[in-house]
C-alpha cells in the first residue's frame with residue numbers, strides 16, 4: 001500500500017485522559033491560539049485560504065474563503081456557529097473527536113473567532129449524545145479557567161464566550177440554515193438563500209457556520225503552517241481527513257489519512273472484509289446521501305474531484321461497507337425511510353416525494369409491484385432532484401438512482417421471486433460469531 | 438418530526454395534552470425552574486434561543502413535555518403556547534406522553550439494521566411486549582427505533598438514555614433492559630459509570646453539567662483502529678517545518694523564509710510519511726500548492742447530473758442551477 005495514515009486530530013485519543021486540558025497541552029494544545037493572538041486577523045484568514053482547507057461537513061467549500069465572505073465589521077456582533085449535528089447516516093467522526101479530544105474544537109473555535117471578529121461562538125451539538133455534551137461543557141469550563149476563553153484572553157484584549165447548545169433530534173438541523181433557525185428556538189427548517197449566513201445568519205447577523213472537523217483542523221494548520229497542510233492530500237483536495245469505515249470490514253473505525261487515499265488501501269489497513277470469503281458489494285463514499293459505489297470503485301482516490309468524476313461525492317468520508325450478503329433493495333428502502341422521516345415538510349417535492357418513494361421501495365423489497373415501479377422511482381427522483389428547497393431532498397434520491405444503475409437485476413429478482421432473495425441473518429454481526437463460535 | 442407519530446395532535450396540528458399535565462407546578466418546583474431558566478436565558482443574546490434547553494428542562498421535571506411545561510416556556514420567553522408546541526412537536530427527543538425512566542433506542546438505520554439492529558429491535562420488542570415509543574407497564578423502559586447515532590463503526594448500536602452501548606446483540610440488549618427494569622446500575626460502553634435516569638439526562642441536555650464528564654473512556658476500540666495501525670507501522674503525520682512557533686510577529690513576513698522551511702518539510706514528509714509510489718503518482722501526488730484557493734479550485738465540484746448536496750450556496754450558484 002502506498003498511502004500512510006497521518007494521525008493528527010486522532011493522535012492522542014489513546015491517552016487515558018485524552019479529553020482533558022492537561023493532556024491537550026501536552027500535545028501542543030493552545031500553542032496555535034498563542035500564535036494567532038499575535039497575528040492580524042486578516043493574516044489568519046489568508047493562512048487558512050493558503051492551506052486550501054475545504055469544509056469537512058460535506059460540501060467541501062473552502063474554509064478561508066467562507067470566512068472572507070463576511071462583510072467588513074460594522075460594530076455589531078458577528079458569530080461563529082459550529083455544526084456538531086453529525087447525523088448523516090454513516091458519518092461518525094465528529095462525535096468520537098469531541099468525545100476523545102474536545103479541546104481541539106475549543107481551540108479551533110477561539111482561533112477562528114479571533115480571525116473573523118466574533119466574541120460569542122456557539123457549538124450546536126445533536127442532543128442524542130449526552131456524554132459528548134458533558135465532555136464539551138467540561139472542555140469549555142477548563143478553557144475558561146485557564147484563560148483561553150472569557151475576557152482578555154491571554155492578555156490580548158480579545159474576549160470570547162462560547163455556548164454549547166444541545167439540539168433535540170432532527171437530521172435537518174445539520175443543514176446550516178435550519179441549524180440557525182433551530183438555534184434561534186424555532187422549528188429547524190431551512191431558510192431561503194440568499195441572504196447567505198455570511199451576510200445574515202444567526203439573529204440576522206454575519207455568521208460563519210463550519211463543521212467540527214473543519215474547525216478542529218485549524219489549530220494544527222496554524223501551528224505547522226499552510227505548507228505543512230498542503231504537503232498532504234492531492235492537488236485540489238489538500239490536507240488530511242478522518243475516514244470512517246463501518247459495516248462488513250474486519251476492523252471498522254476511524255482512519256485519519258491524506259485526502260486521495262483509496263478504499264482499497266483503507267480496507268487493507270482495516271484488515272480486509274469481515275469475512276474474507278465474502279465480496280465487497282456496494283459502499284457509500286460519503287454517507288447515505290452520496291451515490292453508491294461498487295467494487296469497481298476500489299481504486300478511486302478519495303478526494304473531492306476524483307469521487308465526483310466517478311459519479312458520487314466525497315461528502316463526509318463516511319465509508320459504509322456492505323458485502324454480498326446484503327440486499328441492496330433493503331438498504332435503499334431503509335435509507336428512504338430515513339429521508340421520509342426526516343423531511344422537514346417545508347417543500348412539496350421532498351415532503352410528498354420521499355413518502356411515495358418509501359411506498360414504492362417498501363413493496364419492491366417484498367417482491368411486490370412490477371417493473372414499471374423502477375421507472376416510477378426514477379421519475380419521482382427526477383422530480384425531487386434539483387427541485388427541492390434544500391439538499392436533503394437531493395440526497396434522498398442518491399441511493400435510489402445509483403442502486404438502480406448498478407443493481408437493476410437485483411430489483412427484478414425480487415419481483416421474479418415475489419420476495420427478497422436474501423436471508424437477513426447472514427449479514428448481521430452476530431451471525432458470523434455464532435457460526436464461527 | 439413530520440412523521441407518523443402525531444398521536445397526541447389534533448387534525449389542526451395542535452398538540453393536545455392530557456388534562457392532568459396542566460396541573461400547576463408547586464411553588465417549590467416553580468422557584469427551581471425559574472432560577473434555572475434565568476441561567477439558561479443568560480447564555481444567549483436573544484432569549485428565544487433558550488427554548489430548546491427549556492423544553493429539555495421541562496422534561497427533567499415532568500418526564501415529558503406537559504401542558505404546564507408549555508405554558509411555562511411560553512411565559513418565560515414571551516411566546517404563544519402555539520409557538521412553543523410547534524417547536525416541541527418538531528423534535529423527536531421531546532416526548533408527548535409520559536416517558537419511561539429509561540429510553541432504550543435501537544438504531545435501525547440501514548447500517549445498524551443490516552448488522553443486526555432489526556433483529557435486536559424485534560427480539561427486545563417481543564421480550565418486553567411493547568412496540569416503538571411504548572413504555573413497559575412498570576414505567577421503566579420506553580423502547581424506540583432511532584436513526585443513525587453517529588456510531589456506525591460500533592454497529593449495531595443501542596442508546597440507553599442517550600449513552601452508547603456498542604456492538605450489541607439481541608441477548609445483550611435483552612439483558613440490558615432486564616437490568617434497567619430490575620433497578621440495577623448499567624454501564625455504557627462509552628459514557629459515565631452508570632446510565633442516569635431520563636430526567637437526570639434531560640437536565641444535562643438543558644446545559645447543566647452533572648460533573649460526570651471525567652468518567653468513562655476517551656475513545657472506544659473502533660475509534661482507535663486507525664491510530665493503532667499507524668502505531669504498528671510507525672506512521673506519523675509529516676513533521677512540521679522547524680519554525681519558531683512561539684514567535685508570532687514574523688508570521689506575515691514569512692513568505693521568504695518559508696521556502697527554506699518547507700523544503701525541509703518536504704524532505705521530512707517524503708521520508709516519513711509518503712512513499713515513492715504516492716510521491717511519484719501523477720496529478721494526485723502530494724505537493725505544495727500556493728494556488729490552494731485560486732479560481733481553478735472550484736469549491737463544489739459535483740457530478741454534473743447531481744444536484745447540490747450539502748450545498749453551502751455560499752458561492753451563490755446553488756439556486757440558479759435548480760430553477
Ligand SMILES: Cc1cc2nc3c(=O)[nH]c(=O)nc-3n(C[C@H](O)[C@H](O)[C@H](O)COP(=O)(O)O)c2cc1C
Nearest residue numbers: 055056057083085086087174175176210211214391
Ligand atoms: C440535510 C443536511 C444535513 C447536514 N448535516 C450536517 C451535519 O450534521 N454536520 C455538518 O457539519 N454539516 C452538515 N450539513 C452541511 C451543512 O449545511 C454545511 O454545509 C456545513 O456545516 C458547512 O461546514 P463546512 O464548510 O465546515 O463543511 C448538512 C447539510 C444538509 C443539506
Ligand code: SF4
Nearest residue numbers: 344346347350390393
Ligand atoms: S428538501 Fe426536504 S428537508 Fe429540505 S426544505 Fe424541502 S422538505 Fe425540508
Ligand code: FES
Nearest residue numbers: 544549585586589
Ligand atoms: S447506522 Fe446506526 S449508528 Fe449509524
